[in-house]
Amino acid sequence: MYEKDIIIAPISALQGGSINMLRLSGEGAVECADAFFSRDLINAPGGRFYFGHLQNKNRIIDDVIVYIFRAPHSFTGEDVVEISCHGNFFITEEILNTFIDAGCRLAEPGEFSRRAFLNSKMDLLQAEAVADLIAAKNKSAVKNSLKQLHGGLSHSIQSIKEKLIHLASMVELDIDFSEEEIDIIPYDEIRKEIEVLTDDLKRLINTYHTGKNFTSSSEVLLLGKPNVGKSSLMNALINRERVIVSGQPGTTRDHIHEDILIHDHLVRLIDSAGIRRKAEAIEKAGVKRSVQLIEDAVLILLVVDLSQPADSDDSIVFEQLKKHHHKIRIIGNKKDLSVHPDMLSTLEKYFTGIPVIQVSAREKENIDVIHDTIGAYLRTHTEDHEHIITNARHHRLLKQCVTQLEQTREAVEQQLGPEFLSVDFRTAINYLAELTGDVTTDDILNHIFSNFCIGK
Amino acid sequence: MNSFDVIVIGGGHAGIEAAWVCARRGLQTALISLDIKKIGLMSCNPAIGGLAKGQLVREIDALGGLMGRIIDESGIHFKMLNTSKGPAVQSPRAQADRGYYAVVAQKFLNNSANLHLLEGMVSGLGVRNGKVTSVLLNDGSEIKARAVILTAGTFLNGIIHVGLNHLPAGRAGDLPARGLSETLMNYGFRTGRLKTGTPPRIHRDSIDYSKTEEQKPDNPPRPFSFSTDRINRQQISCYITYTNPHTHDILREGFDESPMFTGRIQGVGPRYCPSIEDKIDRFADKSRHQIFLEPEGYTNPEVYVNGFSTSLPGPIQERAIRTVSGLEKCRIIRLGYAVEYDFFPPDQLYATLETKAIEHLYFAGQVNGTSGYEEAAAQGFLAGLNAALKLQSEEPFALKRSEAYIGVLIDDLINKIHEEPYRMFTSRAEFRLLLRQDNADLRLMDHGYRLGLVDDHSYDRLQRKREEIKKIRDAHLQEIISPATFNEKITHSAPLTQSQPVEKLLRRPEVNLVDLLRLKGAPEYSRDAVLDVEFSVKYKGYLDRQQALLEKFVKTEGVRIPEALDYNVIKALSAEAREKLNRIRPANLGQAARISGVSPSDISVLMVYLEKYRRMGVPRETI
Incomplete structure (x- = not known):
């Protein structure tokens, strides 16, 4: 119909x-x-x-x-x-x-x-x-789409889109405001800009093929105050000595991630920077990023040191995680040393009903229980066919954008008028806009009005 | 007479077209104006047309409107803009003799059968059972009407600002229309507030033209109207000069007394038409701004200082303008000013420009938050035509975005939220390549003729143009050109090695059809016919793409939405979409999709409900 x-x-x-x-x-x-x-x-x-x-x-x-x-x-x-x-x-x-x-x-x-x-x-x-x-x-x-577009990828696409909007504005300026005293961008420069943008897009598409940037993995975040053994735990989970393990608090300044397969789920395991009250200056950026990671993670593994009572650093972490109750699993590390009852009761107060998985990263004890927990959680909480769809869509749209830009470049070389380049640029922008949200004529006009002195 | 079929309130560019078209449709029509002698007065700059606006005028003309014919009789400086670019973005523009423009407009109206010009101030409307029935004047009289078209411009609660002084007014020297806004608000109309400005007018004999750049008109001038053969009147020049850092310093001194910067003006002004103080404030690094000195007529000594719109105090205006090259000794005849006025956000209108709240009441022009004579005229024409058609029980008249700039204008007005005065730009038309100024007749004149608004003379001319186009296509596009002929005559293109048909050679950007036709010894064809064929061949790829877009577009446009649809019962719509759809009440799915805040998901949901209602046998009303 x-x-x-x-x-x-x-x-x-x-x-x-x-x-x-x-x-x-x-x-x-x-x-x-x-x-x-x-x-x-x-x-x-x-x-x-x-x-x-x-x-x-x-x-x-x-x-x-x-x-x-x-x-x-x-x-x-x-x-x-x-x-x-x-x-x-x-x-x-x-x-x-x-x-x-x-x-x-x-x-x-x-x-x-x-x-x-x-x-x-x-x-x-x-x-x-x-x-x-x-x-x-x-x-x-x-x-789902927004989640995938978070971070680096979204930033790259956004920046390409903005440059395209700028180019589109420049050709519109040449049409609708040709009476104004404004320098029009030379075609040679437009051609160069298009070439740079095409390269950028192609690079993004290639990362899609190697699967490095376009991850279809679910993000699982390891979180806890410094020195509770997050890095050791991560190493135990991935069975590799990748993360620098150190007894000095704050060694893991920025987050580190590894993609692993757990029960047929592609999982991106992320070790965050510690969240502490008196963070050193150098750590602040990392701490801020942690806040974003918490928002984005599908599942958060809260890591605590079972051998110690909960202190104020722990409380800061617990406080921050309270509202994410629904996606938290608690890992009690260092069970091989001792189990402090205060830690368990504090956890019960903050996270009522969430069991504490007692493990020892050093002794590799109960690591498989964590694996199973992650697998079970993802089985019930993700819809990965949605992931595939968003991925295929992203890929498709980026490729269409590249093809369009290549045509635009030809049009520039043939010295076609701005009214034709406009059609080309708008088509290219629309492909990216499907990923990042609509771009309307008003957006292009707004760009013109805020960047150029227009009007008699 | 105290009873008419249609009453038009206001004698600006919208009112003129509205009254003209109603009278032409055979309805007894009255145009009420505060001052009959001021009908058709250009209150802002003395020019018609310009980029995108020129297309609007050509379209109005093709449909049988007046604007093109008036400017052809009163223009003193015609210029086709963007001639270095392709035909799709060229636009005609003309300076008018300001006084004579009004005289010509009044002549057309006075000579029109069924049309009566009345003087008076409208203070309210008579409404019964949700329909407008009469117009009330402030002398206590009442004139009956079956339809009313409001084209009151900036007169509704107008306030004029010069420095920190302000006075209630419409245009300079006129009274504001106060009671009418209040009456309408009582019927539930929402209003918003906008602002616009004008520059000072100076005496032409006080300008030192040797310090300015002359801008010559086109020779020969090209008319706006498809019915005009040629323009013989003497043409005069405009001049260009520039502000300088000294000008900017003086203007800055006045910022403390600027009604805009001090927050005295609440209305929002257009960003594409900023005041000079706005320009130097926002673009402080620009050391000069362009000023156009536009004569207002053969005998009128006023020169319009375009680009110097301001509402700063008089003494500042005077000192600043005298720092501009060539204006050192200029005499200001009228100071620049800003005017604030009420408008009715046009989402309160149907695509016919009839108000949703009161039947047979139409709004057109600046009252709808647009700026510009051409935008106003286009609305006036459409409102007048639809008012007439409804009274005559005929189908409403609407143009699609793909058919005309007028279609883009109306669609944008009723579907978008407007935060500044709306002006047409060619970039607003997604089918820009199809909507050329030179093919407005091919696109629209059939409508005008069918509706009895276009005379036989113009229509015959269109038919001849069509025949010519067909002849060129049929007889010449496949003609073969030999290398010898081509290489001898056309030296600015790569030499030909083997024979090729005209159609193929045309794809070379530097080759034009006129030259190729000459090579073949073809008869003389009219410029527009040749251009039309050339454009369609040369840019076939782009035109095909626009066509594909068009087909997609037409499909959703074709799915009607019943007017009475209650969006509140469709829970699956997002809250924002429900609110917007309830307010705007789109006529079809395409229109719904263009409303900001209505997502593809909402459209998908709507499709399901439309099908549901169809199966339930709910009739699809037409608007």
Whole structure:
């Protein structure tokens, strides 16, 4: 009724299972899947499944089972293809990207249900439920996207976007304010700027491939006052001597992280700088960052020294974590030394009902219990197929932005007028804006008004 | 007469178009103004058109409005702007003889059948059952009307500021319209406050032109109106000069007495039209600012000092302006001033510019928070036309963003929150490449003709243009040009090695269609027809992209939303979206999507509900 393009998204919850599922829906979905499948699907009857492999440019991605549903006999009422692949994060992502590159669109949150309703596959009574689902899914998708965009990546994209807005403003200035006495940016400079931005974007895209920047991991934060053994604990968890372990408080000045696999979850384990009242000047930046890390973490492991009574440094940490009650697990370290009852009672006062996992990092005692705790928590608290979606989306949009900028560069070289460059820049900006929020004409005009003396 | 079909309140650029179009539609129309002799008076700078604004005038003209015809008869300095750039961003502009512009405007109105010019001050409106029924004058009389169009400009609770002195007023020397705002507020209309300013006017004989730069008009002048053949009137020059650090020092001395900096002015002024004090305050590192000296007519000795808008005290204005090169001995005829006025945030209007609160009442022009003669005229035309169509039980008239700058203007007005006076820029039009000033007739004149507003003469001319365009496309685009011919005549492009069709050669940026047609010995075609074909071939890639965007756009525009939809029952909408949608009440899904604060998720939810209501058989009302 409203749109007929092919949409795709993972539909299974992907944590720890051995099979992942993706769904394509829309006119031409079967033909689209056929292009990458080892067997003929075009003439294949619906309501059946087919075993074969998916391949892209002669490279096999995975052995899969493909189910075909012909319209209107499907969930959405359209042609639908469901693909079951092996339950591996990267395979799922590659399949998704393959289809997106072929012109499919990532489904909006709740879009399968919306289409099902619009195609009369659901009755009127379900309308409200569908609407609620759309709203809820969007909320979580936005949260997810924002989370991934936090920190370095968001900063890079934001800065590229701002430079693009500046360039767009410069060409608009040349059109709408050409009567004003303002220096117009030479085309040669525009070309150079575009080249720099294209390089920046390509670098971001490459980090996506190596998985270093675009992490799909869940952040688990180790937190506690200095010298309770966070670093030793982290080492024990990753089984490697990576973090500098020292008895001097405050050695771990900035946070250090490691990506590890716990129960099929990609986990980014973060050792924060200690939070203390009298932080030395050099530590302040690190402490401020800790506050952000607390906000962003999926799970916080509060580490305490069981052998000591809780002191004022502990209280500062506890106080700060009180409002994050829902995502805290407590690790009592140094159980091999002794267990001080005051520490346990203080913890019970602050974090009523959260059990204390007693471990010894030095003796590697009960480390597996921490592993299990993290795994169990993530199993119930993350939706990693959302992660894959946001990732694929980010990747796609950055690539489209690069392609557009390359075209813009050609237009600049051909000396096309500013009215055409404007179309190019706006298209490029819109790709990034999908990641970071809308950019409107008013934003471009605002940039002009605040940076140039305009108006007679 | 004490009864009319339509009464237009206000004789500015909006009022003129509104009254004109209603009368042309055959309705008995009255235009009420405080002073009939001031109808069509240019209260700010004596110019029509400019970037983006020129497109608006051409569109109004193509639809059958007046503005282009008035300026063609009264212009003294015509100039096409942005001629170094492509046709999509060129705009006509003309200085007018200020006094004569008003005379021509009044001549058109006086000669129009069904149109009556009345003098009087409107103090209120008669409203019954939610419909406007009459206009009340402050002498106690009442004139009945089936529709009323309010185009009161800056007169609503106007206050003029010069230094720390202020007086209630409309334009300089006129009375403010006070009671009317209050009446409307009683009916629940929200108001906001805006500010605008003007520069001093100086005597032309007191300027030393040898110290300024002359800016010559185009020769020959190109008319605004599609019905004008040529302009024969004598054309005169404008002059450019600059402020300097000394000017800025003197102006700074007056900052303590600036009504703006001291907080006396509450209204928000336009950032694209700042006062000179604002410019030197915000851009302190700029050592000079450009000043345009614009003559106000052949006989009128006033010169408009464009770029020197100010509300500083008189003595400061005088000292400062005399530091400007060429103005050392200038005599100020009228001081610059700022005016604050009420406006009605236009989200209280439908796309027809009819108010949501009172039926058959329309607002147009500066009362809606816009600035500029052209923006006002466009609204006046549209409000007048829709008022007439509604009385005549015909379909309302609306233009899409993709069809006209007028469409962009109206859509922006009713869907956005406005914090400063709204002015048109070409950058506001996402389909800028399609909305050229030279194709306004191709885009819009069919509407004007169908509605009986465009005469046969102009329409015949359009048909000839269309035939020419077709002829050029059919007869010449595929013609083959040999290397010998090309290389001999066209030396500024890379030599040709093999024969190529005209269409392909046109893709070279430096090659134009006129030259190629000449090579083939083609007959003379009109400039606009050639330009239209050339543009569509040369920039096909970009035009296709705009077309693709357009198709996406049209799809959501086509999904109507029932006017009575209660957004409060749709709990899945975000709170912000619910509030905005309830207030603005978009007519279709596309409009809803453009409202700030309405997310794609909200649109998705709306789709579900629209389908639900469709299946439940709730009729989709049309607006």
